Amino acid sequence: MNKDLSPEKEKSKSLDGSDQVAVRKDKLDRMRESGIDPFRANWDQTHVSMDAVSLLPEDEEVGPEVSVAGRIVAFRLMGKASFLKILDRAGKIQSYVRKDEIGEDEYALFKKLDLGDFIGIRGPLFRTKTGEVTIRAKEYRLVSKALRPLPEKWHGLTDNEQIYRQRYLDLVVNDDSRQRFRARSQIIREIREFFWSRDFLEVETPMLQSVSGGAAARPFRTHFNALDCDFSMRIALELHLKRLLVGGFDRVFEVGRVFRNEGLSRRHNPEFTMLEAYQAYSDYRGMMELTQSLIQQVAQNALGTLTLDRTEGAPIELSGKWREAKYKDLIIEAVGRDDWFELPKEAKLEKAKELKIEVDPALEDFEVTNDVFEKVIEHTLIQPTFVTHIPRELCPLAKITETDSSTIDVFELCINGQEIAPAYSEQNDPAVQREAFMKQVGEETQELDDDFLTALEHGMPPAGGMGMGIDRLVIFLTNAANIRDTILFPTLRPS
């Protein structure tokens, strides 16, 4: 702005319509001068939009009076009458405002409202000539002023960065986003209903831990001043939930945030929501039934369908009994030779090169095999598949298969080309558990939780356990492109 302009000129320049914030602030000032302060007003709702709409049956033209409130998201002014739409928690509803019904002075003020303002409206329902249920306003009141303009009404907000950083704007203008987060909430609610109905106890365990175990991931570290010691944010729920099995709560579950100090990607957010459930006197086969029933019930109740459309390719079919496949069989099929597991590491590396996957030669033998699984097989498992009999090195917390000491009694459920839920027959032999931990600790991937081992020595009942990444579940249930589209406020670099 030109420094030579006097303050008066600057003000008049700023109010010519170019600076929308200044125009709105000026409107607010004028309202206050006339004794109206929208920020001190309120409104009684008798209905939300959707409920109000349903009060007018198809064959009727006039309905009862309702009182609603929300944000103006469409505003079509005419000389002596106007249409507007307000958005509330249930959706949108149209209102029709006539000068001859609210009065000349009120109508003049009404025309000064802006897109984005919050108003309350009261009046009877009627049907317009195009059939839309609409409130014929008898009374309206501005109850909060929006001083900044909304994003464009037709294209909405498309800039990813702004969608994530200013999620509130995304939610106001992008219907699909609003619906996706409503679906997420419904999904989590149905998960809880499922476990409660099976007599599981919902519990909460510490997020701040002196030892963060239960998975191999780098934790976020922090310092607790009062005790002058370092803590970590939890990376899994597992070890505390198992302590509760020791304590006699023999069916427990928790839905909670875990934190992993690792990279960001389409499928990774450093804080994400994990479900873990433990059921005594069950095992990984029991968890298989539980997991399939859980996802089927959640999809049916939260989405109303077991067939999930995808942006590309055939839909995901959740009905029926899901496929089971042994890890080794999938590997042998993928590499095209029966003797894969007898091959020396060098031959495996060679073969991996043929399959055009990058494999670090420094990896352990089983890690080369697992790279084949993760890079060649996993993304092809679109339809629900329980991958069973996984090599024992991949998880220290599961029981070893009785008939094959090289594998463990676990499954990894893959859907939509990614791992959704692992489940095990939980290791409850304290000596075997300690040994498995010691091997892992050597690699500095998992901290040794001595107190957990002490708990095991007190005796943990045989149990099946299952963990599920809720965000990834929501990705495929809502056909989202990115984990960030399922998390209201995803982690971003500070701007």
Added chain:
RNA sequence: GGGUCGGUAGCUCAAUCGGUAGAGCAGUGGCCUUUUAAGCCAUUGGUUCCGGGUUCGAGUCCCGGCCGGCCUACCA
């Protein structure tokens, strides 16, 4: 962390070979009593992400930085 693509008005997007930065929506002023992205007339609005450089001249080319998308790496 590496590669790659991008950042232009409040929002969605243009701008030819390096040659006066434009449009739609929103806003502002009018007209309009059943609109549906309402319509019609007029009109305001720019640190082209930031900082350097090349050039008579840079949104455009070069270098550095910031932020983001995608791919990749790390990731039981």
